[in-house]
Each structure stands twice: as C-alpha cells, then as structure tokens.
Amino acid sequence: MPISRIAIGSTAEATHPSALKAALAEFICTLIFVFAGQGSGMAYSKLTGGGEATPAGLISASIAHAFALFVAVSVGANISGGHVNPAVTFGAFIGGNITLLRGLLYWVAQLLGSTVACLLLRFSTGGLPTGSFGLSGVSSVQAFVLEIVMTFGLVYTVYATAVDPKKGSLGTIAPIAIGFIVGANILVGGAFDGASMNPAVSFGPALVSWEWADHWVYWAGPLVGGGLAGLLYECFFISHSHEELPTTDY
Template sequence: MSKVQKLVNIALAEFLGTASMLFLVCTGCTSGIQGTISSLHLSLCSGLSVMAAIQMFGHISGAHINPVVSLAALMVDEISYLEIPVYIVSQVLGCLAGCGLQKMVTPLQHEIQYPGRGICVNAPYETLTDWEALGVEIILTTILVLAVLATWDKRNGNNMDSVALRIGFLVGVLNLAAGSYTGASMNPVRSFGPAVWSNDFRSHWVYWVGPTIGSLIATITYKYSFLRVEVHTREYK
C-alpha cells in the first residue's frame, strides 16, 4: 500500500468513525423522541458508540475518533507527524457530518434540550464553575488516555482481545461517574460538532483545554515512567 493510499484510508476511517459516534450519541440523547433519558441510558449510548467505531475502523486507523488520543499516539510514536493533521481534520469533519445527519432526521421541536441548550451540547452542571468543570475533564481524560496507551503497550499484547468492548465500557463508566458534572466529553470533537450546529459555545473552551491537558498528563506519565521501565528492563536482560 502506498503512503498516499494509507493516508486516504486513515482519513476515511476517522471521518466515518467520528461521524458514526456523534450520530449515535446525539440521537441517543434527544429528549422527547427518546422519552425520559436516564444517566444509564446516556452512559451506555456514549460507551457503546465508541465501541462500535473501534470495531468498525480500529484495524484501519486505530479508530482514535478523538484529537487528544491522536496527540497521545503522536507522542508515543504510534503515528507520524505527517499523519497527525490527517487524523485531526478528518475527526473535525466527521463530527460535523455526524451531528448534521442527526439534525436532518430530528424534528425542530426537539432541537432545544433542558436547560435551554442545543441537542447533545456538553455543558458544566449549573452549580459548577468552568474551572471545576475543567478539572473534571482533565481527570476523566487522563484515565481514558492511560487506558488507550495501555492497549498500545506491547507488553499488553496477550490481553488485547475485545479491545473495542473494553474501551467502550470504560467510556461508559466514566460517563456514569461524571456525565452529570460536565457531560464527560473527554473529546474536543464530541463537544465541537453539537456546539457548531446549535450555535451554543457557552463554556466550550473547557472541552478543548481539559481533554488536551489530560492527554498530555497521561502520555507524559506513561511514556517517561512505564515505557522507560520497559526499555531499561530490556537493556539489563
């Protein structure tokens, strides 16, 4: 496979994976049509939509479907500097497409959700400050990226069956734990698509800055602690 064809495959996989994830998440949290939506409903929808994307496209692009996961991949040499813009641009376009498809099939009366936010728009709980919400997103993303890094660790090669299900359930439990705090985004494009289509950017900076900081904390910790241990162990054998 040529380098150009590989980049095209990555772009298509990340676009379709992100679009699928956003469509499933946003249709799953549309009140009225979905009836009364519980936190368990939202958490399962979030986690299993990630699982579906990984199952469909994990073997093609890794199914990052998240710019901060791609950032982590770059830092641990899972992808190259040439590939990183392909990943991120495809993810941004995919999130807009997925939310756009959801908007196309949703009647107008369901486009505003309580408390006056657009469909699927992430927002801090009304009593939280933006800084508290930022802390939540940092912590959640740190946990998520540590788990993703573990799946890329060659020492974990014998435990890689059902990765899609494992990461999906992890996203689900993180949503169960803190979805009521911030929506448990952990993914800038998960928040960006709904914000664009609803023209609702209140506190939106939290959902770019928090996951990015969390990803950096997780990746630096894993790379310079746990991966260095692996290198040193090999040297002394």
C-alpha cells in the first residue's frame, strides 16, 4: 500500500544541493507557467476591453495554459520532475513518491514562483490588475467538487504518463498530455470558477491583488483531487513490488 511508503524525510535531504536545485527549477517553471497563463488573460482583457469572460476568452485561456504548462513541465522534468503544482506534489507524496520535507520545499518554490510572476506582470504592464480566481453562478461547495474532479483528472494523467514505472515510451508525451488535460479542463470549469487545479496559480494573483474570496476552494479542491488520484493509481495500477522512483522524478 502507498501509505506504507509515505515518509517525512530528513532535513539533510531537504537541504541537499540536489533538492535545492530541484526547488529552484520548480520556482522557475511555475514562474514561466503563471507569467504566460495569467499574462495571456491580462493581454486579452486589454485588447477586448474586459472581454476575457467570453467564449473566445475562454478558448484563449485554455490554449495559453496548455502551451505554457507543456513547456514548464518539459523544462523541469529532468531536474525536479516538473510538478509546477502543489496538488501534483501532494499527489506524489500520498503515493509515496516524494518525502514530506522535499514536498514542502517544492510548495514554497511554487508559491514564490507564482507570486513573482504576478508582480512582474503588474510592473511590466504598467500596473494592470492581475485579477484573481472567483466563482460565477456556482456555490463554493459546487466549485469545490469541480476542482476535485478536474484536479483528479490532471494528477491521474501525471501518474499514468510520468510516474508509472511501466509507462515506457509513453513518458515522452507526458508534458503535452498534462498540458492538454489542463487546457481541456479550463474549457469545462473556466466559466464557473476559473478552473485553477493548482493552488499556486490561485495564490499568486490572490496575494498580489489581495482578493481572498472563496480562496479555500482553490486549495482544498485540488489537494483532495490530487491526493485521491495519487492514492488510487498507486493502489490499483502500480505494482506494489516496484522500487521507489529516483528523486529527480515524481
């Protein structure tokens, strides 16, 4: 069972040069992802006079996030595993594929990357608002369930294409598969709650704009969904006899 492989880790591991390099990679990858994804929404809003909340705006956001995540995962895969998402890191932890302390190091790096990306966007666009995630026509409980389901699909895809030791050549398409599922989920949930699936993506804009309404949804939903995906995939689809993955992978 994955629960037997869950480990806290040691401070020596969390401060090892390889762990610090991995955290730096997560910071850079998340910055790249959020800068492109959030920035595309700001640019679309400027060009259309606030028309990002339209079908065309939703499609634009979907494509931008899919492309940006594909790149962010690709450039981080060989260093940190290219998590770019606290929910992915949490799912990896629940599956016993990363220690708690290393996971927390990733979390700090991801949140900082998102925050710095939003600060850079605000400065480089002359003070345009970065916006924040919010609910539209749904309750917080409904949005919570939506985030669970969308993030479950994301982390399940991560496990199937990047974590599973039996993935074989399928691993070469992991970044694009992960980008595609995020883009598709934005088309599903973008009109209702912004389709975060990523606490870091929600945290940076919320902090910079200081808008925290229903922010718990964007933490609780992705973490529950990511944890469930990691637990299910490890329990039912990964052999219990396989060795723990190297720290450079999930």
